[in-house]
Amino acid sequence: MDDLVTARLVLHPMSPGEAERLLVREPDGGARWAPGYPDEGDVAGARRFLSVCASTGDPQPFGAYEIRRREDGRAIGGLGFHGPADDDGSVTIGYGLIPSEQGKGYASEALRALLAFARAHGITRVQGDTDHDNAASQHVMTAVGMRLVAEDERLKYYEITWAEEPRGGLCGRLLP
Numbered sequence: 001m002d003d004l005v006t007a008r009l010v011l012h013p014m015s016p017g018e019a020e021r022l023l024v025r026e027p028d029g030g031a032r033w034a035p036g037y038p039d040e041g042d043v044a045g046a047r048r049f050l051s052v053c054a055s056t057g058d059p060q061p062f063g064a065y066e067i068r069r070r071e072d073g074r075a076i077g078g079l080g081f082h083g084p085a086d087d088d089g090s091v092t093i094g095y096g097l098i099p100s101e102q103g104k105g106y107a108s109e110a111l112r113a114l115l116a117f118a119r120a121h122g123i124t125r126v127q128g129d130t131d132h133d134n135a136a137s138q139h140v141m142t143a144v145g146m147r148l149v150a151e152d153e154r155l156k157y158y159e160i161t162w163a164e165e166p167r168g169g170l171c172g173r174l175l176p
Contacts, residue, residue: 001060005070006113009106011079014064016053019046034074034098041096045078048094052083059084061121062091067110069101076101079110081118089124095140107140115144115160124162129155 004011014022021027022038023046038046049064064080079095093114097107118126128146130137131154138156142148146158 004065004113004117006109008070009110009113010068010070010073011065011110011113012068012075013060014046014049014066014078014080016050016058018066019049019053019064022046023050032068032072032074034069034076034101036098036100037075037077039096039098042078042098045080045094045096048082049080056084061117065110065114067095067097067106069106076106077110079107079114085123089122090127091118091123091125092127093118094128102136107137108143111140111144119162125159127157127159129157132156 001013003013018031021031023043025038025043027033045064049059052059052063059081062081062084064078066075067077067079068075077095077097079093082092082094085091093111095107095111095114115126126146128141130141132151138148138158141158144160146160148156149159150157
């Protein structure tokens with residue numbers, strides 16, 4: 001599986017071996033990590049990815065991705081799918097950046113690329129959630145076209161959907 005490349009980022013599909021090294025915070029010979037990476041969110045994401053691998057096999061291309069800056073190749077966070085698509089073509093995503101890289105637009109840039117990738121691979125709905133007090137994450141999801149669809153006492157739930165054209169292709173518009 002190839003890296004997904006944006007203007008400023010490389011989204012590198014994580015292998016199970018890379019995820020295991022992330023859990024023990026030991027980069028392989030070629031990995032370059034920014035100071036503060038991985039944080040607890042990255043470790044949790046790697047653990048979730050390995051759990052999916054153990055139960056259903058490597059879900060790539062709907063697995064975990066490491067977010068790297070193009071300028072220096074350093075890993076600054078992660079994002080990805082919580083597992084393969086369900087029977088309705090729906091996936092759940094998560095993302096996070098180390099604190100020193102937040103507020104620079106990287107999360108929106110990475111999430112836009114992941115949504116475009118999902119749509120190009122036949123996904124019809126992407127869901128995500130965030131804590132009520134995480135205004136930055138709420139802003140990221142709305143900035144990329146996701147909309148608030150529900151909330152409970154703990155979380156706000158967002159999604160984006162794409163309609164299928166009668167001929168089976170994907171429409172060129174987002175549903176409100």
